[in-house]
Amino acid sequence: xxxxxxxxxxxxxxxxxxxxxxxxxxxxxxxxxxxxxxxxxxxxxxxxxxxxxxxxxxxxxxxxxxxxxxxxxxxxxxxxxxxxxxxxxxxxxxxxxxxxxxxxxxxxxxxxxxxxxxxxxxxxxxxxxxxxxxxxxxxxxxxxxxxxxxxxxxxxxxxxxxxxxxxxxxxxxxxxxxxxxxxxxxxxxxxxxxxxxxxxxxxxxxxxxxxxxxxxxxxxxxxxxxxxxxxxxxx
Amino acid sequence: xxxxxxxxxxxxxxxxxxxxxxxxxxxxxxxxxxxxxxxxxxxxxxxxxxxxxxxxxxxxxxxxxxxxxxxxxxxxxxxxxxxxxxxxxxxxxxxxxxxxxxxxxxxxxxxxxxxxxxxxxxxxxxxxxxxxxxxxxxxxxxxxxxxxxxxxxxxxxxxxxxxxxxxxxxxxxxxxxxxxxxxxxxxxxxxxxxxxxxxxxxxxxxxxxxxxxxxxxxxxxxxxxxxxxxxxxxx
DNA sequence: CGAGCGCTTGACCGGCGTCAACACCCGTGG
DNA sequence: CCACGGGTGTTGACGCCGGTCAAGCGCTCG
Numbered sequence: 001x002x003x004x005x006x007x008x009x010x011x012x013x014x015x016x017x018x019x020x021x022x023x024x025x026x027x028x029x030x031x032x033x034x035x036x037x038x039x040x041x042x043x044x045x046x047x048x049x050x051x052x053x054x055x056x057x058x059x060x061x062x063x064x065x066x067x068x069x070x071x072x073x074x075x076x077x078x079x080x081x082x083x084x085x086x087x088x089x090x091x092x093x094x095x096x097x098x099x100x101x102x103x104x105x106x107x108x109x110x111x112x113x114x115x116x117x118x119x120x121x122x123x124x125x126x127x128x129x130x131x132x133x134x135x136x137x138x139x140x141x142x143x144x145x146x147x148x149x150x151x152x153x154x155x156x157x158x159x160x161x162x163x164x165x166x167x168x169x170x171x172x173x174x175x176x177x178x179x180x181x182x183x184x185x186x187x188x189x190x191x192x193x194x195x196x197x198x199x200x201x202x203x204x205x206x207x208x209x210x211x212x213x214x215x216x217x218x219x220x221x222x223x224x225x226x227x228x229x230x231x232x233x234x235x
Numbered sequence: 236x237x238x239x240x241x242x243x244x245x246x247x248x249x250x251x252x253x254x255x256x257x258x259x260x261x262x263x264x265x266x267x268x269x270x271x272x273x274x275x276x277x278x279x280x281x282x283x284x285x286x287x288x289x290x291x292x293x294x295x296x297x298x299x300x301x302x303x304x305x306x307x308x309x310x311x312x313x314x315x316x317x318x319x320x321x322x323x324x325x326x327x328x329x330x331x332x333x334x335x336x337x338x339x340x341x342x343x344x345x346x347x348x349x350x351x352x353x354x355x356x357x358x359x360x361x362x363x364x365x366x367x368x369x370x371x372x373x374x375x376x377x378x379x380x381x382x383x384x385x386x387x388x389x390x391x392x393x394x395x396x397x398x399x400x401x402x403x404x405x406x407x408x409x410x411x412x413x414x415x416x417x418x419x420x421x422x423x424x425x426x427x428x429x430x431x432x433x434x435x436x437x438x439x440x441x442x443x444x445x446x447x448x449x450x451x452x453x454x455x456x457x458x459x460x461x462x463x464x465x466x467x468x469x470x
Numbered sequence: 471c472g473a474g475c476g477c478t479t480g481a482c483c484g485g486c487g488t489c490a491a492c493a494c495c496c497g498t499g500g
Numbered sequence: 501c502c503a504c505g506g507g508t509g510t511t512g513a514c515g516c517c518g519g520t521c522a523a524g525c526g527c528t529c530g
Contacts (some may be wrong), residue, residue, distance in 0.1 A: 075389040079470065083393050085385045100378035106385065129367045142377035143335035149384035150320045150341065154310040157392045158318050158429050161518065186477065194393050199518055201478055218527075220477065235314065396486065421509065431487055436510055453495075455509060 011044040014117060024091035025065045026119070026141065029133035037127065043118045053094060053108040053116075060098030062118045066090050069114035072188065073106040084191040086145075086152055087111065093141050099124055111184060156193055159235065164193040165203040166234035169213060169223065179225050180216065207231070246279040249352060259326035260300045261354070261376065264368035272362065278353045288329060288343040288351075295333030297353045301325050304349035307423065308341040319426040321380075321387055322346065328376050334359055346419060391428055394470065399428040400438040401469035404448060404458065414460050415451065442466070 016027045017035060027034075045064070047053065053064065053071065071088045085106060088094055097105050099121055127134045155167045168189060172181045183189060186197035193200065204223075207213045212231045213223040225231060251262045252270060262269075280299070282288065288299065288306065306323045320341060323329055332340050334356055362369045390402045403424060407416045418424060421432035428435065439458075442448045447466045448458040460466060 083389045085388045097378050100374045132364045139335045153320045154318045
């Protein structure tokens with residue numbers, strides 16, 4: 001079960017000032033002055049699903065901002081099992097902890113097709129002392145990562161299997177269409193919730209049977225939420 | 236079950252430059268210049284066990300650095316159950332998230348007698364832009380909070396009850412005497428591990444019976460670790 | 471059409487929750 | 501000094517939820 005390291009596809013150097021999602025990301029508030037001080041290139045990379053961005057304890061020279069797609073942060077437990085500690089989405093920074101420590105503390109794996117901006121850590125460290133704007137953005141990123149870690153514990157890893165699955169579906173709602181939730185393979189869901197894949201499958205079936213959700217296609221990955229109140233009160 | 240708000244005891248204003256644990260904390264690397272720029276007082280507060288430092292969603296004007304003692308960060312789940320999302324110890328900053336958001340995202344409760352330095356958030360925000368030394372310390376604090384949240388998920392909330400209890404004991408080792416681990420009430424341990432207090436009690440008994448740990452006093456709160464290898468491999 | 475993968479479903483069993491009784495420690499007050 | 505009571509921890513009996521093992525289904529892709 002050695003993960004296959006897939007090469008990422010280099011899409012060229014990007015101009016952050018023209019970035020389509022710039023208002024969500026690290027460099028959101030930077031001004032001309034800040035950009036002028038950048039001499040290292042920011043690269044645009046793509047990864048296919050299941051590819052590994054980096055492994056635990058690896059020496060780190062870059063962080064990556066997610067332009068689109070999702071990433072799972074994974075700890076490999078001694079006996080070969082996989083524990084998913086958090087997932088990251090558009091606007092999140094992958095490898096944030098490496099800014100402070102110089103090395104990654106988890107393994108990062110693409111869950112979907114993934115597009116990221118790769119930013120040298122050295123550049124972040126330079127700019128964060130000279131640019132209060134970046135400094136503020138970084139603080140926001142740290143805070144939101146911590147918030148999402150705490151939510152992960154309180155919402156997804158507490159209580160019955162049924163409650164966990166319900167909470168995961170709620171967390172995975174599409175921001176643009178809040179009735180639709182896109183979930184993952186049953187095995188990945190298990191790794192997130194500390195449940196076996198069969199249990200996840202059973203609980204999803206039960207939520208469908210009870211009329212709380214409904215599959216919207218045959219892929220078993222997208223569901224419509226029919227009763228959000230009952231779903232959030234599942235215990 | 237309304238928590239009783241205990242008044243904290245004010246111990247006076249402190250001089251950070253003479254702090255006994257200054258090398259562990261937020262203001263570790265500040266120089267004379269930085270201290271000269273401080274005009275708001277840093278207060279030294281004490282709390283008894285079980286007292287609440289602040290509650291969820293409360294508006295925040297201060298963070299606190301722990302001089303001694305421990306704090307649990309708690310989410311109160313809808314149906315009255317208590318979920319402990321993390322614990323903080325000497326040198327950690329309580330209420331870190333409020334630096335970014337202006338409000339606390341958890342409830343903080345003293346687990347032991349507690350001594351803290353109360354620092355105005357405004358002061359942190361001022362200094363963190365002018366002092367790269369504080370800025371660096373803050374980054375370290377964010378990183379260690381995030382690391383400990385991720386560890387919490389991977390170590391304490393994964394696998395069998397026996398494994399969870401074993402991991403908690405390992406995490407609670409005294410830094411000065413690594414054979415001794417100080418734990419909490421069975422109910423608090425349950426809140427940390429997502430187990431019922433009876434299960435925690437049973438698993439501790441089993442670890443004792445199997446010769447992995449041994450109680451060192453009658454309080455049921457301190458144990459000697461007899462076989463650290465076997466304890467860390469418990470599955 | 472068959473192979474392979476992911477998902478579902480069933481039967482069975484064990485681990486953990488539930489409920490209850492009891493032990494132990496430490497105040498307080500007679 | 502002991503009696504009493506409340507808080508905390510332990511232990512037992514029992515039942516259910518979720519893990520285990522296995523069979524079968526449906527989709528996708530050669």
